[in-house]
Amino acid sequence: MRIGEVAAAAGVSVRALRYYEEQGLLEAERSPSGQRRYPASAVDRVHFIQQLYAAGLTSKDVLELLPCVHTGRATPAMMARLVEQRDGIDRQIAELTRARARLAEIIRIGHEHVPAVGAAS
Amino acid sequence: MRIGEVAAAAGVSVRALRYYEEQGLLEAERSPSGQRRYPASAVDRVHFIQQLYAAGLTSKDVLELLPCVHTGRATPAMMARLVEQRDGIDRQIAELTRARARLAEIIRIGHEHVPAVGAAS
DNA sequence: CTTGCCTCTGACGTCAACGTCAGGTCCTAG
DNA sequence: CTAGGACCTGACGTTGACGTCAGAGGCAAG
Structure with a gap:
């Protein structure tokens, strides 16, 4: 998926997705021309990030928790x-x-x- | 009560109390020398304000709701x-x-x- | 009277999670 | 081939709820 599609699907801004990447919360493949390509699972990932933000966690907090989410360990x-x-x-x-x-x-x-x-x- | 006492009792900073006054959320009498004097009820008031902040309301939101709390109407x-x-x-x-x-x-x-x-x- | 803590009024600093603008690139439809 | 979205990378702007510092006064104790 392209960044605009993910943003629309997750109900956040394109800027927010770039910010998440900047904070290390959301990786993206790059097309040959440098455009970000996301798997469909990114939408759910973004939802989760938003939930944690809503719970008052900072980007740094989320960053510390995500490895467990990702790896299950x-x-x-x-x-x-x-x-x-x-x-x-x-x-x-x-x-x-x-x-x-x-x-x-x-x-x-x-x-x-x-x-x-x-x-x- | 003096501002420091209220702050300690409510678990917030002195600065926060001055900020609440600035926003119109918390009035205070003034001693002849200009120092703020709060009734004991101010502590509970501050607790409530904090709860509303925690609920994601802004000062402006709280300001709009407080009249009902105050007057009961x-x-x-x-x-x-x-x-x-x-x-x-x-x-x-x-x-x-x-x-x-x-x-x-x-x-x-x-x-x-x-x-x-x-x-x- | 002075020491030391509390309080006062500005006023600038901070931090997070983006918003927004500039200047340039990509790509798809006609 | 060209117009116009969507996308890119910086980089500065914004907002809310205070933090913090400066400089000046107040107040109970000794």
Whole structure:
């Protein structure tokens, strides 16, 4: 696949893909003329990278985790990092859940004070 | 409370509190000499702000939501925003859950390949 | 009164993940 | 063969949430 196709399929910009390559997160073959050629699996790879970004990981973090993803093997140190990141995600989910609860409470109270929002009472 | 106390209690920097004030997220009384004085409730307020930041909201977003928190009332437009943000958090939790599942899977596979990590089999 | 820590107001620095622009190349349809 | 997308490599710009430094004042203790 060409870079534009991958970008469209993964829902990111072309620039982002070049940036991922720059950071060592995504390799690409090169056509004789120097254009990047990606395997179809790159789309999923990009999705995963985005998920990790969304989890608050940096490029450097992702770079440290990707070898395990790629090879299916991990050193004990890498395993520790994986577990650490997983637990970090758990903490984030917990925090988000609390934030969500607070918002939901505000919404509930708001409905009491502004009930006429389409409810034909 | 003085700014340093609030910062310590809320686990953020003094600079952050001044920044919140700059953004209109956190008001403070002033002592005659110009020093900021916060009510004890400021600590919780800061926690909430941090939660919303963690949920990916910007200062501007938070600024738009805070009136409802403060007054307990909301216009329909603000209710819509609240609901929108709550749903955004839901989407984020879903994404994080997927990311967590992928990491957990990698960890599981890793354990197969590197089982001797303290398991005295 | 002075020592030492806290606080104040600017104001510039930082860092990540890209956006964007410039100037040039490639390639495919007509 | 030529027009016009898609692609290339730099390289500087952007944004948000602060960090950090400078220079000046405030305040409880001894």
